[in-house]
Amino acid sequence: MKIYGEYLRIESRKDEDIIDITGLLFEVVNRSGVNDGIVTVYTMHTTTGIAVNEGEEGLTRDIVKFLSRLVPKDEDYMHHHFFREDGRMAVNAWAHLRSILVGMHTSLPISNGKIIIGMRQRVFFIDFDGPQARSIYIQVIGI
Amino acid sequence: MYTMGYSMSIVDFHIHPVNLEELHRADPNLTSALRDVYGLRIGLQPLKVFVNQLRFFGVSKAVILGLDLSRTYGVKLPSNEDIARIVSMHPDLFIGFMGLDPLKGDEALSKCEKFIDKHRFKGVKLNPALQGFRPDDERIYPVYELLEDLGAILIVHMGFSWNIHSNLTYSYPLLIEPIASKFRELKIVLAHMGWPWIWESICLALRYENVYLDTADTFTGTPKDHLKKVFVETLGVSFVKNFLRDKILFGSNHPRMESGKVLEAIRVLPIEDEIKDRILGLNALRILGEVSTP
Numbered sequence: 001m002k003i004y005g006e007y008l009r010i011e012s013r014k015d016e017d018i019i020d021i022t023g024l025l026f027e028v029v030n031r032s033g034v035n036d037g038i039v040t041v042y043t044m045h046t047t048t049g050i051a052v053n054e055g056e057e058g059l060t061r062d063i064v065k066f067l068s069r070l071v072p073k074d075e076d077y078m079h080h081h082f083f084r085e086d087g088r089m090a091v092n093a094w095a096h097l098r099s100i101l102v103g104m105h106t107s108l109p110i111s112n113g114k115i116i117i118g119m120r121q122r123v124f125f126i127d128f129d130g131p132q133a134r135s136i137y138i139q140v141i142g143i
Numbered sequence: 144m145y146t147m148g149y150s151m152s153i154v155d156f157h158i159h160p161v162n163l164e165e166l167h168r169a170d171p172n173l174t175s176a177l178r179d180v181y182g183l184r185i186g187l188q189p190l191k192v193f194v195n196q197l198r199f200f201g202v203s204k205a206v207i208l209g210l211d212l213s214r215t216y217g218v219k220l221p222s223n224e225d226i227a228r229i230v231s232m233h234p235d236l237f238i239g240f241m242g243l244d245p246l247k248g249d250e251a252l253s254k255c256e257k258f259i260d261k262h263r264f265k266g267v268k269l270n271p272a273l274q275g276f277r278p279d280d281e282r283i284y285p286v287y288e289l290l291e292d293l294g295a296i297l298i299v300h301m302g303f304s305w306n307i308h309s310n311l312t313y314s315y316p317l318l319i320e321p322i323a324s325k326f327r328e329l330k331i332v333l334a335h336m337g338w339p340w341i342w343e344s345i346c347l348a349l350r351y352e353n354v355y356l357d358t359a360d361t362f363t364g365t366p367k368d369h370l371k372k373v374f375v376e377t378l379g380v381s382f383v384k385n386f387l388r389d390k391i392l393f394g395s396n397h398p399r400m401e402s403g404k405v406l407e408a409i410r411v412l413p414i415e416d417e418i419k420d421r422i423l424g425l426n427a428l429r430i431l432g433e434v435s436t437p
Contacts, residue, residue, distance in 0.1 A: 011189075011191075011192055011195075013195060013199065014199060015199070015200075015403065074367065080364055080365050080368075081364075082305060084305070085184060086183070086184045086185065087178075087181070087182040087183035087184060087185075087305060087306070087399065088183065088185065088398075088399045088400065089360075089361055089362075089364075089365070089399070089400060091361070091364075091365040091366065091400070091404060130196075131192060131195050131196045131199050132186070132188060132192060132196070133164075133186075133187075133188050133189055133192045
């Protein structure tokens with residue numbers, strides 16, 4: 001059995017950005033040499049998320065808008081105080097909470113060297129507190 | 144929704160470019176210095192992402208500050224050479240302010256001449272509390288005099304700091320009065336509005352034409368919470384409008400607080416658009432000499 005992994009950088013370009021990373025998963029699976037197994041993508045940040053859904057532009061905007069409505073910025077969050085270990089104020093509880101709702105990873109099956117994914121399904125990286133340079137880890141396990 | 148009307152320019156007057164990946168790659172000691180001396184633990188960002196951040200939020204000019212802690216801690220956060228390099232890569236966006244240890248006598252004076260004359264830096268950033276000097280120490284006066292002669296701007300940390308190495312005695316705003324009084328042509332920006340000594344800072348801004356205040360950082364909550372407390376609950380909107388409209392500059396204190404978050408906090412303040420335009424850009428452009436007095 002092989003275990004193969006890569007760290008990749010994603011650069012979000014907006015404060016709330018949804019980025020299609022499906023192609024990156026295919027590329028890593030190709031490089032891994034795994035024919036049958038599973039690929040997992042995991043975000044390294046607590047204010048970002050990983051989601052699988054349709055890539056229609058209106059829908060991607062709806063996703064971001066819905067989460068913003070569900071977890072608004074202007075609430076009274078206990079997270080918003082000074083973090084001595086970081087030397088800065090925490091002011092983005094809403095981004096953490098949206099991240100929890102979306103989840104931080106997803107896994108997809110691999111068969112005959114290809115990721116099994118629905119015709120309309122895409123894998124998205126969502127940044128809730130951009131623009132920033134972010135890191136994801138993609139791991140492929142199989143034979 | 145507020146839209147920019149008068150100046151169409153947003154100037155962030157207070158940025159420390161200390162978490163740029165390129166600087167940390169070039170100097171591996173910078174990361175530990177940032178944590179141990181400056182008290183900041185933060186993810187690094189490449190310059191192009193930082194530039195995109197500023198542009199995304201609509202910032203058209205960004206003042207980037209050096210900080211010379213070589214005498215007290217053996218580090219520069221970052222060096223003036225680094226500031227010059229960053230400015231040279233994006234001269235349309237960045238405006239350089241040098242770090243300086245004013246107690247270094249002739250060396251300090253020659254550095255001012257070098258970076259302000261040759262590299263076209265617009266001013267100097269001092270942090271007396273962290274650099275360990277009294278700003279009213281007369282040994283420093285030749286530096287203030289030279290800055291005045293060069294037409295440079297002095298931005299000086301005033302008020303609170305979370306940094307445990309800081310001596311807050313040296314960041315009391317009224318210590319600046321003798322300098323503001325003696326060097327009337329030297330434009331002085333009291334950073335952070337001197338919080339919590341806001342009224343002391345305002346005394347100087349009202350009394351001296353050459354004294355200004357910046358909004359950098361947020362000490363009592365989110366930027367929206369903090370600026371609402373300062374502008375609406377403490378000062379009052381009409382006082383800001385009638386007395387301080389030409390005196391306040393937008394500054395973020397990035398990366399302790401992102402530029403876009405402070406900018407948004409100013410945009411939602413219940414004050415007139417024309418006053419916001421002045422705070423967000425016009426006042427800064429005016430003291431930088433890029434527009435004439437409105």
